[in-house]
Amino acid sequence: MRLAPPPLLHLEQYASLPGADRNLLDRMMDDIRTFKTRRDIIQIGETPDTVHLMVEGWSCRYSVVDDSRRQITALLIPGDFCDADIGMREEIDHSIGTLGEAKVAFISKDLMAEAGERPALKRALRLASLVDEGVLRAWIVNIGRRPAYDRVAHLICELQARLLKVGVGSGDRFELPLTQDDLADALGLTPVHINRVLRRLREENLMTLSNNTVTIYNLPELRRQSGFDDRYLRLR
Amino acid sequence: MRLAPPPLLHLEQYASLPGADRNLLDRMMDDIRTFKTRRDIIQIGETPDTVHLMVEGWSCRYSVVDDSRRQITALLIPGDFCDADIGMREEIDHSIGTLGEAKVAFISKDLMAEAGERPALKRALRLASLVDEGVLRAWIVNIGRRPAYDRVAHLICELQARLLKVGVGSGDRFELPLTQDDLADALGLTPVHINRVLRRLREENLMTLSNNTVTIYNLPELRRQSGFDDRYLRLR
């Protein structure tokens, strides 16, 4: 059964779906499981036999270097697939864990295959995967070439846009269930430095982050400062 | 017509192809164009109407930040597609330029669509795209969490493995048509620092880079030092 309010799927956004496809979407939401915070949905090396779709809450892809340093390679929000391309891969090469409590739809391979046969859904899935790739490239650029201050600002701009797209949070305020440690691991920085950057962002009246809530005071300046260009998200 | 020796395509590697598919592959190689060094194959904002496949030589995806800082987000070697997913996208969100002289196959949308209908080829294309994603994540981890020395070593390990896979270069020696500036832009460092790191790698007898040629003296140590784990490349 669908949750109310229904989590907006990218699938619904990318395609204008015929009735039959809508039924299929409903069936994809049949098996929804709840994860506590900081649990792995998929662990590196596994070969899951169901596809996982974020329905509510957040998770992240991550890898661990040297048994200690962690790097988050993607933040997944409602509507994002954890592993749409299962069936193609043997072992997954990274783990995916929740950030805060989260609801995840478990979708059988068969159902997924059925979806893959509907042109509209197939197209939507490919488009979602294209956007994911664009986000990965944007992160490389962000981490590789922007100083910490701009880097944090850029991530916030990205999340603001993505969340708005799926209808979570308002334009200038949203929940961000990441600790400063998590932010550090997503941006290739240390928690201490994240803290100082957040202070500066606050002092300059661009945004605040407290109680897991981001409040943006000056989105245009945040975007200008970080060089954010939303085209890679293919929002339109 | 195919070049001799034929550039090994990932397509050929991923799939054991029936005869009909082989013919199709041949036709895909009908229109091969040569680019001089440092030319854009595709520029940001374009909507190319043919698919581009690297046949010989190298190219890179890149973005420019602040009109001056460049970040390379992928290195493309023979067998890599520049834009297999055309038809799905409107404007491409990054440029692709050659590094050194290169030969690129221009493949019509129609031919590509035909390929997409052959199960073996379709699967091979999806797998190639999965590997591309894995490489992007590996780059994020590399740039985000490894010090410069390990970072350079890791990239070299990756390229060694990828080149070996497509049969370019020998196991411990290959051509690398990147300047130190290019390496810096790929790794999120400065050319000066790249230079110092290369010196240290040379002094420690792990590898040398000169005259656009990488020579590896101690691959196991290079891999150990950089924490290289080739699973994300799905070689086997």
Place this chain on the structure above:
DNA sequence: CGGAAGATTGAGAGTTCTCAATGCCTGTGG
């Protein structure tokens, strides 16, 4: 109330960057 996780701050260390000069190599024109 006590404990644990997370946030904040200070101080000093370290990696990487910037600026700038020098050297090397190659192609070109006189």
Place this chain on the structure above:
DNA sequence: CCACAGGCATTGAGAACTCTCAATCTTCCG
């Protein structure tokens, strides 16, 4: 054939950004 220009590599020195270590504070929760 030689001089010179341009691109690339190398090196030095000091600055800057980010990290590490460590203490303190706050908040949340049993």
